[in-house]
Amino acid sequence: MKYRMGIDVGGTNTDAVILDEKRNVVAETKVPTSGDVYTGIMEAVRTVLRLSGIDALDVDKAMLGTTQCTNAIVERKSLAQVALVRLGAPATTGIDPMTDWPMELKQVCRHWTVIGGGYEYDGKILSELDEDALRDFLESVKGKVDALAVSGVFSTLRDDQEKRVREIATQVLGVDVHISLSSEIGSMGLVERENATILNAALHKVARAFTQGFAKSLKDEGLENVRLYLSQNDGTLMSIEDALRWPVLTIACGPTNSIRGASYLSDLQNAIIVDVGGTTTDIGALQNGFPRESGVAVTIGGVRTNFRMPDVISIGLGGGSIVRRHEDGSVTVGPDSVGYRITSKALVFGGDTLTATDIAVFLGMADVGDRSLVASLDRQLALDAMDVIREMIEDAIDSMKLSADDVDVVLTGGGSIIVPQRIAGARKVVMPAHFGCANAIGSAMSKVSGYYEKLVSYDEIEREKALQLASNEAILEASRSGALMDSVEIVELEDVPLQYYPGNMVRIRIKAAGELA
Numbered sequence: 001m002k003y004r005m006g007i008d009v010g011g012t013n014t015d016a017v018i019l020d021e022k023r024n025v026v027a028e029t030k031v032p033t034s035g036d037v038y039t040g041i042m043e044a045v046r047t048v049l050r051l052s053g054i055d056a057l058d059v060d061k062a063m064l065g066t067t068q069c070t071n072a073i074v075e076r077k078s079l080a081q082v083a084l085v086r087l088g089a090p091a092t093t094g095i096d097p098m099t100d101w102p103m104e105l106k107q108v109c110r111h112w113t114v115i116g117g118g119y120e121y122d123g124k125i126l127s128e129l130d131e132d133a134l135r136d137f138l139e140s141v142k143g144k145v146d147a148l149a150v151s152g153v154f155s156t157l158r159d160d161q162e163k164r165v166r167e168i169a170t171q172v173l174g175v176d177v178h179i180s181l182s183s184e185i186g187s188m189g190l191v192e193r194e195n196a197t198i199l200n201a202a203l204h205k206v207a208r209a210f211t212q213g214f215a216k217s218l219k220d221e222g223l224e225n226v227r228l229y230l231s232q233n234d235g236t237l238m239s240i241e242d243a244l245r246w247p248v249l250t251i252a253c254g255p256t257n258s259i260r261g262a263s264y265l266s267d268l269q270n271a272i273i274v275d276v277g278g279t280t281t282d283i284g285a286l287q288n289g290f291p292r293e294s295g296v297a298v299t300i301g302g303v304r305t306n307f308r309m310p311d312v313i314s315i316g317l318g319g320g321s322i323v324r325r326h327e328d329g330s331v332t333v334g335p336d337s338v339g340y341r342i343t344s345k346a347l348v349f350g351g352d353t354l355t356a357t358d359i360a361v362f363l364g365m366a367d368v369g370d371r372s373l374v375a376s377l378d379r380q381l382a383l384d385a386m387d388v389i390r391e392m393i394e395d396a397i398d399s400m401k402l403s404a405d406d407v408d409v410v411l412t413g414g415g416s417i418i419v420p421q422r423i424a425g426a427r428k429v430v431m432p433a434h435f436g437c438a439n440a441i442g443s444a445m446s447k448v449s450g451y452y453e454k455l456v457s458y459d460e461i462e463r464e465k466a467l468q469l470a471s472n473e474a475i476l477e478a479s480r481s482g483a484l485m486d487s488v489e490i491v492e493l494e495d496v497p498l499q500y501y502p503g504n505m506v507r508i509r510i511k512a513a514g515e516l517a
Contacts, residue, residue, distance in 0.1 A: 003054055003516040004061040005223075006434070006444025007041060008231070008257050008275055008437075009033060009068070013340070013414060016044035016060070018052045022446055023264070027052035028437040030414060032340045043218050049221070056222035061516065063443040064214060065253045071208045073251075073301035078447045079202040080146035080178070082109040085134065085169075086194065087117025087152035087161050089460075091126060097194060101303040108202045111145060113137045117161045118153030121455065121505070126153055129161045131168065147201035148391040151182035157455055159183035175436065178204040185246060185307050187453060188507065192306035195251035199303060200248035207247035211240050229516070233309055235260045235442070236449035236513055239482060248307065251300060254439060254489035255282040255312045259291040261442030262410040265432035271408040272397050272426075275439070276415035278320040279337040283396045286410070290491055290513070313399060317392050319358040319415030323385045331384040333359075333392070337374035347374050356418040359385045366417035386420060394424050401425065412438035447513040450477025450488070456495075458504040464510065467495065474512040483514030 003026065007016045010033060017028045029047040033040045041064075049056055057173045068245055072078050097112050104486035116130035117135070138148075150165045169179055180201040186193030230243040231253040243250060258275040259334050262268075269289045275282045285292035291310040298309040316335020320342040324332050338353055345351035347358045348369025354377075360366040362374045362382045403405055405429040411419050414436040421429050434441060452474040456466045471490050478488045492511035499502075 001058065002060045003052075003058055004444050005045070005048065005059050005062045005226075006257075006440040006442070007044060007063075008065040008254060008439035008443050009041060010254060010439065013278065014040040015046045015437040016129040017434075017437050017444055018048055018054065018441040019444050021443070025434050025437075025441065026054065028434060028440070030436060038213060038217060041214070042221065045218070045221055047221075057225055059223050060225050060227060061229065062218060062223065062226045063229045063231060063237060063446065065257045065439065065443040066210060066250065067254060068210050069203050069206055069247050070251045070300070072203060073199060073303075076104055076301075078206050078209070079108045080205045082149055082198055082201045083137075083141040083145040084112035084149045084151070084194070084198055085137065085165055086112070086114045086190075087127075087129065087155070087165070088190070089114045089116045089127065089130070091118065092153060092190065095191065095440065098198070099191075100304065101195075104438070105301060109149070109198050111137075111141045119155070119158050119161075121154060121157070123154070123157045124272065124459070129164055131164075134168055135172060136164060138169055142173055145173075145177065145179065147178040147204050149180045149194070149197040149201040151184070151190065151197050153190055155181070156186070156188060156193070156453065157182040166354050170172045180204075185248065187306045188455075189306045192304050195303050196248060196305040196307045199305065200246060200301065203247040204244065207244050207250075208460050211243055215240070229260065231257050231446060232444045234293065234449060234511070235310070235446060237446045237482075237516065238448075243494065244480065248305075252309055252312065253443075255284050256291045256310045257439040257442035258282065258412050259284045259286050259310070259442065259445070260289075260446055261438030261440070262286065262412045262432070263289050264441060264445055265412075265434055265438055266408075266410045266430045268408055268410060268430070271410050271430075272400055273410050274397070274416065274419060275411060276392060276413040276419060277318050278342055278415055279316070279318040279339050280314045281317045281393070281396070281413075281415070282314050283400050284310055285400050285402075288491055290511075293492075311400070313396060315392055315396050317356070317389065317418075319355065319357045319418055323354045323356060323359060323381075325381055325384075331381065331388055333385055333388045347377075349373075356385070356389060357415075359389075360418045365420070368417070389418060390420050390423065393419055397423065397425055411435060445484075446516075448478055448481045448483035448516050449491075449511055449513040450474045450479070450481055450483070451512075452477065452508070452510045454508055455498070456506055456508050458506060463495070467493065467510075470508045470510050471512070474510040478512040478514050482517050483512075484517045485514070488512050488514030
């Protein structure tokens with residue numbers, strides 16, 4: 001029998017699971033996330049292998065969800081030096097690249113230019129690519145940058161010019177310089193798509209380090225037959241090769257893994273997922289078995305982007321959130337937390353800090369640590385704190401709902417023991433088996449996806465034919481990414497009229513997903 005391993009690195013804990021061929025959980029573990037990340041990952045790998053009792057050679061797939069790209073942007077660490085080429089002169093010279101970026105993050109892209117190029121909304125040429133200006137700029141940055149970002153006006157419609165830039169850049173800068181094309185990353189909207197492309201280029205060194213390091217570490221532990229995949233932020237998987245090309249797509253994969261895992265464990269296709277960690281709670285929407293995507297521009301580390309991201313909100317509530325009674329009699333829970341130090345700082349573990357977990361244990365909602373250590377806790381304080389927790393969860397759920405109707409709510413994450421079972425607006429509250437490692441389970445059983453997005457005029461092609469052609473492209477893309485063709489199905493389809501364009505113009509967006517081959 002062959003097995004697959006799922007690993008998810010969170011801010012407080014690193015979770016790992018092993019699933020058999022029937023997707024049954026063979027073993028699971030949760031260990032503290034280490035400062036260097038790798039130590040915690042490998043401790044989780046060793047522990048879950050020992051608990052399962054299986055031979056490491058029988059594990060043929062390993063899926064990793066990691067926060068390292070997110071952390072690199074937020075902390076401004078280990079980012080590559082990037083040069084930017086924007087194709088859009090003279091039409092787009094009114095706004096400089098990175099105009100609204102945080103000053104310290106602008107340092108990753110000190111060299112940029114705007115040259116002739118780009119397309120109109122209907123794919124007609126806005127301006128011919130100025131190859132002379134391009135070569136002059138590339139020569140000026142040769143040896144000064146590690147990566148190149150390329151963004152063109154309406155390049156999501158036609159990517160000919162961006163691909164030509166890549167050809168010339170490879171000739172001038174060499175094959176070792178990473179090149180990111182905006183047509184492969186973002187959606188409509190030049191500035192946000194350009195921002196995402198710069199971030200993607202800046203992350204390539206981080207991605208190369210953690211993918212190579214992880215692969216080597218697994219081999220050192222005897223997992224020599226394993227194929228490695230990375231979780232991306234739409235709830236599906238990507239190969240190592242794709243992760244090196246588009247590392248920005250791994251951002252926010254943690255919440256999406258939890259959403260996918262919650263769907264599998266609860267057998268629900270539509271619900272609100274509440275994933276409670278040690279420090280924060282992520283609330284997302286499960287739609288047809290996949291995370292609902294955000295329909296607005298998403299800010300990452302202070303930078304507005306428009307590539308696909310899950311519709312998730314985070315609040316400062318977790319198992320380690322600190323509980324306080326203030327002089328005016330009010331009670332607060334969080335947003336500060338003892339985090340990964342909960343096993344030494346919380347009262348039930350012999351510590352000196354009152355946490356949300358202590359409240360849950362005192363009220364009989366959870367059985368962790370030593371309950372006698374909170375026996376003398378003021379009951380009214382505990383009840384008031386639980387009211388605060390309930391209100392925070394209810395407000396977050398309301399903000400994720402698309403209607404006033406009650407919804408199913410699924411609790412995941414080790415910290416979900418602090419959430420009460422009665423929640424206003426919830427039709428039912430489910431805490432499934434293995435809820436504590438739902439994120440790692442979601443990583444292990446994720447599917448492979450393919451996307452298609454394009455502007456189409458229904459004056460030029462019938463709607464049914466356009467959607468069928470687009471669906472075929474999405475299915476082929478999923479197959480190229482490693483999905484079994486027979487298992488691929490369309491999971492999302494939308495065509496949105498664009499009233500600000502002349503004619504019957506629409507934006508078609510389709511997502512297909514299938515089982516990993």
